[in-house]
Amino acid sequence: MRRPTWVLAAPFSVVALLALATLLAPPYPDSWWAAGLAVATGAAVGVAGVLTLVHRDKPWLNTLAAYLMFPYAGFLHHAAGGSSSGMTVLVLLPILWLALTGTRRELWIAGALALVTFAVPVLLIGPPTYSLGDWRRAVVWAAVALVIAPVIQRIVSDLGRETARTRLANARVEKLFEDAPHGVALLDPEGRIVRVNTAMAVMVGMEPEEMRGHGFEEYESPEEETLPTHLGRVLDNRDEVLQTACNLRDSGGNDVNVELSSTVVNDPSMGDIVMVNVVDISDRRSYLDRLAHLADHDALTGLANRKRFDHELQRHLERCRRYGPVGALLLLDLDNFKQVNDTLGHHHGDQLLITVSGLLRRAIRSTDIVARLGGDEFAILLTDGGEEEARRVADLVVDRVRDHAATLDGVRRRVTASVGAVTFKAAAEHSADVLALADMTMYDAKEAGRNQAAVLPEGDARGPRSSARLLWQSRIEEALETDRFELHLQPIMDLSDDRIGAAEVLLRLREQDELVPPARFIYIAERTGLMPQVDAWVIAHSVEMLARIRRLDPDFRLEVNLSGHSIGHPEIESTIVESLRRHDVPPSSLILEITETAAVADVGLARAFAERMTDLGCRFALDDFGAGFGSFYYLKHLLFDFVKIDGEFVAHSNLSAIDRTIMRSIVGIARDLGKQTVAEFVSDPEVLEVVRAEGVDQAQGFHIGRPVPYDEFVEAFLPHAPVAASDTVA
Numbered sequence: 001m002r003r004p005t006w007v008l009a010a011p012f013s014v015v016a017l018l019a020l021a022t023l024l025a026p027p028y029p030d031s032w033w034a035a036g037l038a039v040a041t042g043a044a045v046g047v048a049g050v051l052t053l054v055h056r057d058k059p060w061l062n063t064l065a066a067y068l069m070f071p072y073a074g075f076l077h078h079a080a081g082g083s084s085s086g087m088t089v090l091v092l093l094p095i096l097w098l099a100l101t102g103t104r105r106e107l108w109i110a111g112a113l114a115l116v117t118f119a120v121p122v123l124l125i126g127p128p129t130y131s132l133g134d135w136r137r138a139v140v141w142a143a144v145a146l147v148i149a150p151v152i153q154r155i156v157s158d159l160g161r162e163t164a165r166t167r168l169a170n171a172r173v174e175k176l177f178e179d180a181p182h183g184v185a186l187l188d189p190e191g192r193i194v195r196v197n198t199a200m201a202v203m204v205g206m207e208p209e210e211m212r213g214h215g216f217e218e219y220e221s222p223e224e225e226t227l228p229t230h231l232g233r234v235l236d237n238r239d240e241v242l243q244t245a246c247n248l249r250d251s252g253g254n255d256v257n258v259e260l261s262s263t264v265v266n267d268p269s270m271g272d273i274v275m276v277n278v279v280d281i282s283d284r285r286s287y288l289d290r291l292a293h294l295a296d297h298d299a300l301t302g303l304a305n306r307k308r309f310d311h312e313l314q315r316h317l318e319r320c321r322r323y324g325p326v327g328a329l330l331l332l333d334l335d336n337f338k339q340v341n342d343t344l345g346h347h348h349g350d351q352l353l354i355t356v357s358g359l360l361r362r363a364i365r366s367t368d369i370v371a372r373l374g375g376d377e378f379a380i381l382l383t384d385g386g387e388e389e390a391r392r393v394a395d396l397v398v399d400r401v402r403d404h405a406a407t408l409d410g411v412r413r414r415v416t417a418s419v420g421a422v423t424f425k426a427a428a429e430h431s432a433d434v435l436a437l438a439d440m441t442m443y444d445a446k447e448a449g450r451n452q453a454a455v456l457p458e459g460d461a462r463g464p465r466s467s468a469r470l471l472w473q474s475r476i477e478e479a480l481e482t483d484r485f486e487l488h489l490q491p492i493m494d495l496s497d498d499r500i501g502a503a504e505v506l507l508r509l510r511e512q513d514e515l516v517p518p519a520r521f522i523y524i525a526e527r528t529g530l531m532p533q534v535d536a537w538v539i540a541h542s543v544e545m546l547a548r549i550r551r552l553d554p555d556f557r558l559e560v561n562l563s564g565h566s567i568g569h570p571e572i573e574s575t576i577v578e579s580l581r582r583h584d585v586p587p588s589s590l591i592l593e594i595t596e597t598a599a600v601a602d603v604g605l606a607r608a609f610a611e612r613m614t615d616l617g618c619r620f621a622l623d624d625f626g627a628g629f630g631s632f633y634y635l636k637h638l639l640f641d642f643v644k645i646d647g648e649f650v651a652h653s654n655l656s657a658i659d660r661t662i663m664r665s666i667v668g669i670a671r672d673l674g675k676q677t678v679a680e681f682v683s684d685p686e687v688l689e690v691v692r693a694e695g696v697d698q699a700q701g702f703h704i705g706r707p708v709p710y711d712e713f714v715e716a717f718l719p720h721a722p723v724a725a726s727d728t729v730a
Helices: 006-024 032-054 059-079 087-101 104-124 132-179 198-204 226-236 282-296 306-323 337-344 346-363 387-405 424-430 434-447 467-482 522-527 531-552 570-583 603-616 631-637 657-672 685-693 710-717
Strands: 183-187 193-196 242-249 255-267 271-280 328-335 369-374 377-382 416-423 452-456 485-494 499-511 514-516 557-562 590-595 619-625 642-645 676-679
Touching: 006 032, 006 059, 006 087, 032 059, 059 087, 059 104, 087 104, 087 132, 104 132, 183 198, 198 242, 198 255, 198 271, 226 242, 226 255, 226 271, 255 282, 282 306, 306 369, 306 377, 306 424, 306 434, 328 346, 328 387, 328 424, 328 434, 337 346, 346 369, 346 377, 346 387, 377 387, 387 416, 387 452, 416 424, 416 434, 424 434, 434 452, 467 499, 467 522, 467 531, 485 531, 485 710, 499 531, 499 710, 522 531, 531 557, 531 570, 531 590, 531 710, 570 590, 570 603, 590 603, 603 619, 642 657, 657 676, 657 685
Parallel strands: 416 452, 499 557, 557 590, 590 619, 619 642, 642 676
Antiparallel strands: 183 193, 183 271, 242 255, 255 271, 328 377, 328 416, 369 377, 485 499, 499 514
């Protein structure tokens, strides 16, 4: 129950003293002995009451003071004239007091004392001062103590609990408000600050009291006008929680990126209040900006990457279609760059790429775009100007790269730049892809001796000096139509039993009496979007060939390379499914090779494609492992069954302890992941012995066997399998 307080005791004391004062005021009572006893018991009640308020650890004092009130009321009742005095109402004081501060047991005692207070005078004094009818008063006041007072007690108890809960809830709300990790501001409908918490004040570098009464929009960055509009929308949509982002300006003049979440709250004492939650998202914004930058920029050089460059190129092409061709495209390739990595190390190679990036930035205007397309290949998009401007920038780039590379030690042949430049006007005259033209023009510069720029002249119908490359697109299309592609097989040896149980399919193009290697036309097929068609041709003919080989060796497997442009392409997937079904070839005998440098273009797309093909039953090989920067990332995120160790770490492993250590680590990781390893570029017996000693599962290279046509492969590596006439391949 509530403990007695001075505030609670005051009205009871006033009523008790007022009753005593009316007794002692004229006309004076006849029973002075009763009045004296009333004063004495009243003083005792006062002393006990004061001690109760002082010594709260002694609750019996409070009960004593209440019990003494009954004789006090009885003496006042008698001194004032007995039954006719009207002082019986004073019995209500201790009953109410115990209802507020006592227990149910104490109320039962109070009921008994009320009965005694009225019954004793009737029995001891009797008529005429006290009539026998006073027993009715005794019963009523006892009933008040026993029936009504407990109700009051229960009401007071419930109110006490509700008050305690309310105070606790208010304390929690107050603590949540003050200790909230984000800023909270309470505004009136005009946008003036009523109150802010500590986090909000810290966010703008002020004290909470200093902000009170100021308009919230005063703390917004001067160049923005977001807050007035936001607050207006909040007041117009009172039942909604509205969000927006803006910049606040702190006391030091720095901008703070924040996100606001606001709603209208009705306060009984203050009316409508706008509650604004303010979250500092500066770190999140910086992180998102960093992610957005990484998505569009090269991590090493900070230049635009291939994705961003393609986007900017398409925008410029759209501009040229609308307003006429203007500007130029330059492609740059570093000559002899591999020597830097081989002689000075990859760290120096990276530093050279970073330096060249800076040179290219300084060679162009702020409105132009420079990008790293991959490896040591760069592109420059001049958004304005013509042939002379393109030639000037190309020559400047060549000179600056040559002058800087001349300062490098340890490179026997200087690193230089070959630049191909094509204006958009010249590309329009040739009705050709500007990127392909620039690429071909760059190779003109390389074939002319490197360390120079080649510019495709406007108004010259001859095109690049290596004009045959302009015809490659039609030649590739014609080869697809007339089946002039050929497939050669390079054997793969299983080192557990030295058996040739697999081969890699390699593509060739028949040009009259010449077999053209893929290096001369694949990049053109990729540039012109023909690579999926080429890969589809290879898959269809490889599966057909695989079916015939498996009639000779039922366990034989074929590995087929896929270009990064073909991964996930619908035509490729449908060709794989249809070819396997048509020739009744087990999908597990078809191994699809994906280079990690091809997978890096879109790891998510490559993984989804691999999952679909794995569900079909095909297996995957991660080719050229170790050639890229993110090799171990691909081990985690790509599905594969074989790891083909890049020849860079195999070819000289018998001479280089570093190469051998790297090979050993790749084998260990693959074995722990349950994958098999294939060593490429095994060119002599010594390398084969190293590969075998390090636990590689399979070997491939010129020492095992060179790529040969189907007939020669069967004769050389499947000597006990007869070759039918129908098994020859054109």
